[in-house]
Amino acid sequence: MTLLMGGVAYDPKVVTIWAGFRDWLRAHDLDYDFVLYSNYERQAEDLVAGRLDAAWNSPLAWLRCERLAAAAGRRVDPLVMRDTDRDLTSVLLVRADSGCATVADLKGRTVALGAVDSPQATLIPATFLRREGLVPGEDVTIRRFDVGVGLHGDHIGGERDAVRALLAGEVDAAAVVDANHLLFGQEGTLPPGSTRVLAQTPPYDHCNMTVVDTAPEEPVRRFGELLLSMSYADPAMRPLLDLEGLSRWEDGRTGGYGALAVAVDETGFYDAEGRVTAPEYVP
Amino acid sequence: MAPRVLDLRGLSFESGAHLLVQRALRDLAPGQRLGVTGADPALEVHLRAWCRRHGHRVRSPETEGERDARAWIERGSADLDRWADAERAGGPSAADTVATPPGHWGLAARGALVESGGPEPPFDLNHRDLVWAEIAPSLYRHAASAQWDPETAVDWGSEFALPDEIERAVVQVMTYLVENEQAALVVPARLLARIHPHFREVMQLLAVQAADEARHVDVFTRRALLSGGELGTSSVSGRESLETLLTEPDFSLASFLLSVLGEGSFLNLLEFLDTNAPDPVTRQVTALARRDEARHVAFGVAHLHHQSTLDPALRSRLRAAVERRHDSLQDTAGLNQDVFDSLVVLAAGEWTPDAIARGWEKVRKLQEEMDDGRQRRLVHLGFPGDEAAELSRLHTRNFM
Numbered sequence: 154m155t156l157l158m159g160g161v162a163y164d165p166k167v168v169t170i171w172a173g174f175r176d177w178l179r180a181h182d183l184d185y186d187f188v189l190y191s192n193y194e195r196q197a198e199d200l201v202a203g204r205l206d207a208a209w210n211s212p213l214a215w216l217r218c219e220r221l222a223a224a225a226g227r228r229v230d231p232l233v234m235r236d237t238d239r240d241l242t243s244v245l246l247v248r249a250d251s252g253c254a255t256v257a258d259l260k261g262r263t264v265a266l267g268a269v270d271s272p273q274a275t276l277i278p279a280t281f282l283r284r285e286g287l288v289p290g291e292d293v294t295i296r297r298f299d300v301g302v303g304l305h306g307d308h309i310g311g312e313r314d315a316v317r318a319l320l321a322g323e324v325d326a327a328a329v330v331d332a333n334h335l336l337f338g339q340e341g342t343l344p345p346g347s348t349r350v351l352a353q354t355p356p357y358d359h360c361n362m363t364v365v366d367t368a369p370e371e372p373v374r375r376f377g378e379l380l381l382s383m384s385y386a387d388p389a390m391r392p393l394l395d396l397e398g399l400s401r402w403e404d405g406r407t408g409g410y411g412a413l414a415v416a417v418d419e420t421g422f423y424d425a426e427g428r429v430t431a432p433e434y435v436p
Numbered sequence: 437m438a439p440r441v442l443d444l445r446g447l448s449f450e451s452g453a454h455l456l457v458q459r460a461l462r463d464l465a466p467g468q469r470l471g472v473t474g475a476d477p478a479l480e481v482h483l484r485a486w487c488r489r490h491g492h493r494v495r496s497p498e499t500e501g502e503r504d505a506r507a508w509i510e511r512g513s514a515d516l517d518r519w520a521d522a523e524r525a526g527g528p529s530a531a532d533t534v535a536t537p538p539g540h541w542g543l544a545a546r547g548a549l550v551e552s553g554g555p556e557p558p559f560d561l562n563h564r565d566l567v568w569a570e571i572a573p574s575l576y577r578h579a580a581s582a583q584w585d586p587e588t589a590v591d592w593g594s595e596f597a598l599p600d601e602i603e604r605a606v607v608q609v610m611t612y613l614v615e616n617e618q619a620a621l622v623v624p625a626r627l628l629a630r631i632h633p634h635f636r637e638v639m640q641l642l643a644v645q646a647a648d649e650a651r652h653v654d655v656f657t658r659r660a661l662l663s664g665g666e667l668g669t670s671s672v673s674g675r676e677s678l679e680t681l682l683t684e685p686d687f688s689l690a691s692f693l694l695s696v697l698g699e700g701s702f703l704n705l706l707e708f709l710d711t712n713a714p715d716p717v718t719r720q721v722t723a724l725a726r727r728d729e730a731r732h733v734a735f736g737v738a739h740l741h742h743q744s745t746l747d748p749a750l751r752s753r754l755r756a757a758v759e760r761r762h763d764s765l766q767d768t769a770g771l772n773q774d775v776f777d778s779l780v781v782l783a784a785g786e787w788t789p790d791a792i793a794r795g796w797e798k799v800r801k802l803q804e805e806m807d808d809g810r811q812r813r814l815v816h817l818g819f820p821g822d823e824a825a826e827l828s829r830l831h832t833r834n835f836m
Contacts (some may be wrong), residue, residue: 332485
């Protein structure tokens, strides 16, 4: 029976990546296919309903699958993740000449966040502000940059718009994932030395390949084994791994989603049964 | 040996710090450690993000002995894996070409270290024997050094006045030349886009050949319009003959029909025009074009000579190509009558019966010389004399 995986088409390259992986997996005797979704919510629902065996999930979609599965008496597991999904951090940026020296100094000011459903640029930073004593919407004004809603922050546009607003003086701080701060500096969106890292969140994990317990056991095991065996030295695989942004697959783990789970509860993004309860969220 | 600590001082990742990190990692084996320190406040943030992207692990100092660095990298292997089975695309010199360059070398410079994998552009002329001639590199160098500027190489301002009908004959011949040069531009341009760039001297030579023809089109057009009149006629038969050159997909056969037979005959025609030109501009433009065309013929002959020594069946294919072209043109008139008449008028120089008879005789002699030239080249390519004579006779009456 075909092992069916879901993926979200946040960019046209997704087709190249998974069609390429499909050829390779089939060449290694795994009967595999994929379907693409326009947003993570329907994918999460279909996985738990057993219409998919696996789903390449954002961290937020992983949490929703966990809750939906628990409510339905099912179980989901993270099979594998990319080496680049481990131990990410988000940073709160201010302009280099800002008078703010600590997070507390942002009180009464405006902070730019990414899309409403972005773990790295909105949900985790909002919880981080709260931990630091600033309640979003009360102690600080939030200005959100909703680009690619439904894609759980996979679209980089919201973060780029947020730092542009920071540079333009429209906001006092902006939250982005560490890798994008590096990227924006290197691509020239942020001139060198124009911003300062005011604070950094503790590390958290990003995407994972979620599998559901209704999926056939042996193909799932083989799927994980094959993904873990993909080598960056293989010229046929390397361009696909580059496109997907990893140099190797690693075992899945659940320990890196705690901060996001807290954020989901604090913002009321999903309820305990995994229902979408976030206001202003229309994927 | 204690692991090294790299001090970036004030350099940030926003200003190129990764270059120093990368350089220091180059000397380490996967699994070995590098300490990194520096003054940039964002150092740990950016180092972590950079290392994650490049397959290295990072951790904070844990023991007292590690505190002289702000972070420790454990070297990964992704960069080494990328180049693990890279190979040299032959060598830079023409002597280092390989017979069948792999498709994925594609546009890489010959001699470059080529990462494995990647696209395979559709260069179907991908075997040395399909395109090569030992003389190609030196012909290219000569061609590049012999480029001339249409603006200054011709004395466009020289004073002369021709009788109307002589001028009309010049204009008609120029109109015909432009048409032929355009075919001679398109044919190598089409072929060069199909040649594997590993054989770059052939590609370069054909590129210059196309550029030569572009200048010829330019100067012939300018000479035609010098007296302010209109261009001459273009016949269906002439264009039909040229069209058969465009449709030949085989590199050697196209080169044979265009360069060896067509441009070879054109050498005689341009010499004829040089000798019989009624004015200095016509003489200059035809002399300039003739020098270039001689190079084109030389490459065509050299390539086919090279190939005929490797492939004994080549001659029968060349013969078949001439016969095919002859058959497809059998029911057409061949040379535009206006062109033929103009050549006679130019050679005659005036409208007296004696002069026209002289002109006629000269054009007949020109055709004889073209035939002799073609036969000579065919014999050089290994055709027996009688077969060379027969094939030369089958060549298009349109000269090119």
